Amino acid sequence: MLRSIEITTVVVLTQSPFHNPHWGDTLELSLDCFICQRGGRTTTVVLGAERAVCSGDDRTPEHYTAARIAAFDHTRERGRSSLRAVVDHWWAPFHDAKRDQPATALTRTPWVRLHLGYHCPDQQKSGRFHIQTNEIRPVSSSCEHCAVPLVESREAPGIRSLT
Ligand SMILES: [Zn+2]
Numbered sequence: 001m002l003r004s005i006e007i008t009t010v011v012v013l014t015q016s017p018f019h020n021p022h023w024g025d026t027l028e029l030s031l032d033c034f035i036c037q038r039g040g041r042t043t044t045v046v047l048g049a050e051r052a053v054c055s056g057d058d059r060t061p062e063h064y065t066a067a068r069i070a071a072f073d074h075t076r077e078r079g080r081s082s083l084r085a086v087v088d089h090w091w092a093p094f095h096d097a098k099r100d101q102p103a104t105a106l107t108r109t110p111w112v113r114l115h116l117g118y119h120c121p122d123q124q125k126s127g128r129f130h131i132q133t134n135e136i137r138p139v140s141s142s143c144e145h146c147a148v149p150l151v152e153s154r155e156a157p158g159i160r161s162l163t
Pocket residue numbers: 033034035036037038041054055056063065
């Protein structure tokens with residue numbers, strides 16, 4: 001059955017105007033995968049792609065799976081940048097034999113990693129960094145070229161099932 005997962009996050013722009021941090025078009029999300037029959041697989045989803053890649057496990061190599069980004073909306077106001085993404089994926093019940101657990105439509109311990117890119121005006125180079133669910137917050141990210149602070153993540157991204 002088709003399931004939709006909503007991911008929402010907000011970061012504080014600590015040095016916004018100059019490096020222009022922006023959300024990257026790729027995200028990684030943990031999903032219970034009916035193809036390799038394992039729970040909590042890291043699944044890479046790219047905006048505009050009609051399929052995603054599941055990382056598989058030690059017996060199944062990475063493989064395509066039915067997931068895509070259905071919505072990707074970002075806004076910037078009052079020194080904050082927000083992102084709301086919806087990932088549609090095909091889910092079917094199965095039993096993870098290795099963990100001896102039934103699969104769930106929203107995996108047991110949802111996890112997401114979101115990427116951000118920027119351009120350093122000082123060094124005329126681009127860079128990127130990511131934020132993810134399982135970090136001790138607040139997390140600060142700085143420019144890898146000139147060390148200026150770029151964003152601060154104060155709350156973990158929200159992940160919930162819409163269907
Ligand atoms: Zn898989």
